[in-house]
Amino acid sequence: MEIKIDNSTLFSDYNAITRNRPYIDKDGRAKISVYKGGDIKDPKSYTQKIIDNDMAIFTPEEWKAIDTRLREIATSRQVGIAKLKELGLVYNLANPFASHVLEHTKTNDGHDAEVNMNFKVTNETDKQAVKTASIPIPVISWRWSFDIRDLQTSRVYNRPLDLKGATVGARKIGEKLESMMFGAKATILDDKKIDSIISFNDSNKIATLHDWNAPGTTTADILDDIKAMKQLSTKDKHYGPWILFVSQTYEGRLDDDYGVDATTKAYISLLNRIKEVRGIKDVIVSDFLPADTVALVQMTNDTIELINGMELTTVQIMNAGGLNFEMLSFVMQVPAVYSDYEGNCGIVIGTHA
Amino acid sequence: MKLKLTAKSYVYKGKEYHNGDVIDVKSIEQIPIIFRQFFKIVEDNKGIEDTIREAKSDTTAKKVTTAKAVNKKK
Numbered sequence: 001m002e003i004k005i006d007n008s009t010l011f012s013d014y015n016a017i018t019r020n021r022p023y024i025d026k027d028g029r030a031k032i033s034v035y036k037g038g039d040i041k042d043p044k045s046y047t048q049k050i051i052d053n054d055m056a057i058f059t060p061e062e063w064k065a066i067d068t069r070l071r072e073i074a075t076s077r078q079v080g081i082a083k084l085k086e087l088g089l090v091y092n093l094a095n096p097f098a099s100h101v102l103e104h105t106k107t108n109d110g111h112d113a114e115v116n117m118n119f120k121v122t123n124e125t126d127k128q129a130v131k132t133a134s135i136p137i138p139v140i141s142w143r144w145s146f147d148i149r150d151l152q153t154s155r156v157y158n159r160p161l162d163l164k165g166a167t168v169g170a171r172k173i174g175e176k177l178e179s180m181m182f183g184a185k186a187t188i189l190d191d192k193k194i195d196s197i198i199s200f201n202d203s204n205k206i207a208t209l210h211d212w213n214a215p216g217t218t219t220a221d222i223l224d225d226i227k228a229m230k231q232l233s234t235k236d237k238h239y240g241p242w243i244l245f246v247s248q249t250y251e252g253r254l255d256d257d258y259g260v261d262a263t264t265k266a267y268i269s270l271l272n273r274i275k276e277v278r279g280i281k282d283v284i285v286s287d288f289l290p291a292d293t294v295a296l297v298q299m300t301n302d303t304i305e306l307i308n309g310m311e312l313t314t315v316q317i318m319n320a321g322g323l324n325f326e327m328l329s330f331v332m333q334v335p336a337v338y339s340d341y342e343g344n345c346g347i348v349i350g351t352h353a
Numbered sequence: 354m355k356l357k358l359t360a361k362s363y364v365y366k367g368k369e370y371h372n373g374d375v376i377d378v379k380s381i382e383q384i385p386i387i388f389r390q391f392f393k394i395v396e397d398n399k400g401i402e403d404t405i406r407e408a409k410s411d412t413t414a415k416k417v418t419t420a421k422a423v424n425k426k427k
Binding site for chain 2: 351
């Protein structure tokens with residue numbers, strides 16, 4: 001007998017999620033949404049399925065409030081991840097549930113482009129060297145519980161949902177993702193490794209910067225450090241645009257006066273002077289970078305991007321007698337850093353010895 | 354001590370080192386903490402000192418033996 005498998009039922013990621021997000025509909029009945037195909041963001045692509053009444057506790061509006069609030073909190077602790085999103089450096093996975101890793105290729109430069117007056121090209125036809133690499137796609141989660149009394153209090157007194165447990169989790173999820181990007185060490189998951197910009201083997205490392213907080217270090221010295229870092233990036237065939245990420249220990253120096261503007265006679269801060277370095281688009285302070293560390297990162301998708309399987313989402317995983325509800329908030333995302341076939345990379349990490 | 358670079362590149366004291374290069378430092382403290390993960394110790398100062406100490410004690414032991422031998426002869 002031929003077994004027919006309906007792809008939209010078995011393999012759609014949104015199916016797995018919506019099944020665990022039961023809601024109380026306007027008619028008072030408990031339902032779940034079932035994806036039936038088409039645009040996953042279009043509500044018309046879903047059909048409603050009635051389930052047991054004691055399975056659902058939230059209305060669709062309350063689910064929306066949970067998602068919105070938790071995403072706001074997670075984002076509030078992110079500067080690097082937020083910047084990747086702002087610049088569109090996001091690679092969306094079609095179905096994150098179906099892949100543990102994302103494979104990508106590293107290519108070399110190959111030969112120079114040909115210049116001829118006709119199409120009789122007889123020159124080099126060498127094939128680009130290619131090798132594959134992979135990036136693990138983790139699930140970053142936080143389990144929390146929700147009590148029926150909190151829910152009733154919210155409804156009877158028309159108060160917002162009390163999401164204390166969840167908000168802590170959302171913050172921690174946001175922080176974990178940020179530390180994956182800026183932390184000193186790689187994240188190890190069994191035999192898989194997620195590199196931060198620092199632990200990435202191919203990022204350029206410079207240990208001869210000035211100690212920006214040392215009394216003798218001038219703003220001119222700091223500017224020289226940044227120029228040296230930029231030079232390392234261009235030497236590695238990465239020509240910007242960059243963002244300079246600075247650890248919190250150096251934040252105070254950015255407000256120092258660099259000099260006086262010749263025309264306006266106004267003081268120029270070191271922060272503004274750095275932004276005037278050609279190619280440096282912004283300077284961002286991150287409290288996830290190790291102390292006394294600066295990172296110059298080319299903000300293009302051949303250097304860094306966010307692999308996005310799923311934004312922060314919450315599901316209801318257990319119902320304890322209709323009195324207490326176990327919830328799970330999670331993201332399926334990872335910041336990915338890249339280099340080319342030869343190891344050229346647009347990331348420069350600097351500190352003082 | 355001698356450290357072998359395992360990362361792609363490392364700029365230290367105005368010189369750029371590449372994967373596999375060996376850097377001579379007085380102690381690991383000269384390498385910033387965040388970069389220590391990119392080095393493999395190929396020759397440890399402590400190891401050298403121990404070797405020297407062992408060599409010295411061997412010489413002392415031989416001298417003692419020599420004195421005993423002389424005494425026996427007497």
